[in-house]
Amino acid sequence: MQPPTYSKEWLSALNPELLYGLRKLQTLSLRTNSLRTIPVRLFSDCRSLDFLDLSTNRLRSLARNGFAGLTKLRELHLEHNQLTKINFAHFLRLSNLHMLFLQGNKISNLTCGMEWTWSTLEKLDLSGNDIKAIDTTVFEIMPNLKILLMDNNKLTTLESKVLYSLKTLTTVGLSSNPWECSPKICALATWLSGFQGRWEYSILCHTPNHTQGEDILDAVYGFQLCWNLSTVVTPIATTHRAPTTEYTKQISSSNFHVGDKEISTTTGIPFTTEEQMPEPNNVIFTQQVITGTMALLFSFFFIIFVVFISRKCCPPTLRKIRQCSMIQSHRQLRSQTRLHMSNMSDQGPYNEYEPAHEGPFIIINGYGQCKCQQLPYKECEV
Numbered sequence: 340m341q342p343p344t345y346s347k348e349w350l351s352a353l354n355p356e357l358l359y360g361l362r363k364l365q366t367l368s369l370r371t372n373s374l375r376t377i378p379v380r381l382f383s384d385c386r387s388l389d390f391l392d393l394s395t396n397r398l399r400s401l402a403r404n405g406f407a408g409l410t411k412l413r414e415l416h417l418e419h420n421q422l423t424k425i426n427f428a429h430f431l432r433l434s435n436l437h438m439l440f441l442q443g444n445k446i447s448n449l450t451c452g453m454e455w456t457w458s459t460l461e462k463l464d465l466s467g468n469d470i471k472a473i474d475t476t477v478f479e480i481m482p483n484l485k486i487l488l489m490d491n492n493k494l495t496t497l498e499s500k501v502l503y504s505l506k507t508l509t510t511v512g513l514s515s516n517p518w519e520c521s522p523k524i525c526a527l528a529t530w531l532s533g534f535q536g537r538w539e540y541s542i543l544c545h546t547p548n549h550t551q552g553e554d555i556l557d558a559v560y561g562f563q564l565c566w567n568l569s570t571v572v573t574p575i576a577t578t579h580r581a582p583t584t585e586y587t588k589q590i591s592s593s594n595f596h597v598g599d600k601e602i603s604t605t606t607g608i609p610f611t612t613e614e615q616m617p618e619p620n621n622v623i624f625t626q627q628v629i630t631g632t633m634a635l636l637f638s639f640f641f642i643i644f645v646v647f648i649s650r651k652c653c654p655p656t657l658r659k660i661r662q663c664s665m666i667q668s669h670r671q672l673r674s675q676t677r678l679h680m681s682n683m684s685d686q687g688p689y690n691e692y693e694p695a696h697e698g699p700f701i702i703i704n705g706y707g708q709c710k711c712q713q714l715p716y717k718e719c720e721v
Contacts, residue, residue, distance in 0.1 A: 359384050361385055365389050393415075393416060418440045428455070440464045454476075462486040467492075
């Protein structure tokens with residue numbers, strides 16, 4: 340049996356008994372019509388339906404019991420309608436839903452009218468809407484949510500409690516939002532700096548003007564918007580790391596809590612955490628490492644340069660100094676030798692004189708004669 344398809348039929352309304360008796364129906368497509376409402380209990384007999392496509396219609400609201408009976412539904416498409424508000428309590432009966440697509444609507448607010456646990460939901464696409472505010476308890480009902488896409492909305496900031504409830508995310512989309520990069524952004528920056536999943540597109544600042552176009556984390560560290568992130572090391576802004584099995588533990592011990600007390604940063608945004616974990620990586624530390632490495636490399640190359648210059652230029656100078664030293668030493672040696680020879684010439688006749696005979700002898704010179712008596716101690720009388 341082929342799954343029934345009512346696409347492009349321009350249906351504006353559905354008979355409440357249209358699907359009566361189709362208990363084995365698994366796939367149903369009603370996309371690209373003009374449906375404005377879903378009749379209550381339209382799907383009450385579709386017990387085996389696991390795929391439902393209601394995209395590209397004109398739905399403005401959802402009835403509380405509009406999806407009653409779809410206990411095995413795994414994938415629901417409501418994108419490209421005219422929904423303005425989503426109350427997740429309307430999906431209470433979808434106890435087996437894994438993927439919900441709501442992109443391309445006009446949703447401006449997300450709420451949950453009752454407390455319950457939607458443990459099966461793993462992917463939620465809210466991109467391309469007008470979301471400005473999110474109730475702090477919305478994501479608490481989705482403890483196993485892995486993919487959350489909120490690109491191209493009107494979010495300017497997110498409260499820390501909303502972010503803290505996203506413990507199991509592996510992929511997040513927050514691009515193309517008018518983020519206000521002031522101290523109000525600190526909760527989001529803290530969460531992103533410790534996020535172990537991935538985001539496809541850069542998350543950029545929109546206001547104020549001096550931060551416009553800057554990556555949120557770069558702006559936070561560059562303009563020192565958050566004191567508690569000034570010494571934190573962060574990963575690259577757009578990361579594609581695979582999630583680790585310890586992710587839940589790391590997020591649950593992030594910087595949002597200190598003991599059991601709720602505290603607030605200098606930005607005035609309160610946040611809490613159960614236990615304090617070491618602060619994650621940040622750009623400042625990376626810059627310091629890069630700067631230190633560059634300084635070390637510069638010192639190394641400077642030493643190499645000095646050695647090179649010394650080898651090229653200093654040998655002639657050293658040879659000249661050595662030659663001058665040798666010349667000076669030679670001069671000193673010659674001077675000492677001359678002085679020694681002079682002393683020897685003065686004392687030599689007396690030291691080396693050995694008379695050949697004994698007794699008196701006569702010395703005759705040009706002025707006359709004199710008589711000299713040789714004495715044993717080499718003295719002479721004249």
